[in-house]
Amino acid sequence: MINLAILASGSGSNAEAIMKYFEKSEKVHVVAVLANKPDALVLERAKKYGVETMVFNKKQFMGGEVSGFLESKNVDIIALAGFLWLIPELLIEKFPILNIHPALLPKYGGKGLYGIHVHRAVKEAGDLISGMTIHEVNKNYDEGRILFQESCDLDPSDRPEDIASKVLKLEHKNYPRVIEDYAFKNIKK
Numbered sequence: 001m002i003n004l005a006i007l008a009s010g011s012g013s014n015a016e017a018i019m020k021y022f023e024k025s026e027k028v029h030v031v032a033v034l035a036n037k038p039d040a041l042v043l044e045r046a047k048k049y050g051v052e053t054m055v056f057n058k059k060q061f062m063g064g065e066v067s068g069f070l071e072s073k074n075v076d077i078i079a080l081a082g083f084l085w086l087i088p089e090l091l092i093e094k095f096p097i098l099n100i101h102p103a104l105l106p107k108y109g110g111k112g113l114y115g116i117h118v119h120r121a122v123k124e125a126g127d128l129i130s131g132m133t134i135h136e137v138n139k140n141y142d143e144g145r146i147l148f149q150e151s152c153d154l155d156p157s158d159r160p161e162d163i164a165s166k167v168l169k170l171e172h173k174n175y176p177r178v179i180e181d182y183a184f185k186n187i188k189k
């Protein structure tokens with residue numbers, strides 16, 4: 001069994017898509033959902049799927065506590081799903097980590113460009129195409145090797161919220177499958 005942990009900061013709709021996809025899998029098991037906010041909706045979603053949760057603060061994240069927890073759960077791979085803190089090197093060195101970003105990187109990436117801020121920037125630029133990117137995580141925001149992208153057409157009348165919902169549909173469709181492919185190719189058990 002490949003053990004997957006999810007790190008999230010907010011709503012967790014991607015986390016839920018992942019938990020649902022792997023619910024009956026005999027190859028990948030979601031062992032924990034970790035959040036940096038005690039009121040993050042993702043924690044409720046995890047309970048619904050019977051997945052263990054952990055809430056942590058910056059000190060626990062930057063020191064070894066989160067890393068130690070993940071090791072104690074024999075985590076093989078981490079998926080960031082709407083997680084907004086930069087990942088410390090100590091985690092990058094220990095685990096393969098994937099991230100999902102709601103734009104076609106390298107456009108609209110980097111510090112401060114997350115969630116609705118991304119879609120507002122796309123709208124302001126007048127782009128008629130956006131999409132999502134799944135990439136490996138390195139020590140810089142949104143810069144790791146790109147694994148998968150899919151685009152969607154935008155209408156000039158789309159509001160940032162409309163763009164968000166078009167992109168989110170692509171995220172839910174693709175993220176679980178890309179995690180699975182990546183895990184099968186890269187984790188030998």
Ligand code: GAR
Nearest residue numbers: 011012013014082100101102114115
């Ligand atoms: C998703 O659109 C994800 O791509 C984005 O936050 C949203 C989280 O939604 N992530 C980033 O912007 C990271 N830079 P969710 O909590 O419903 O999955």
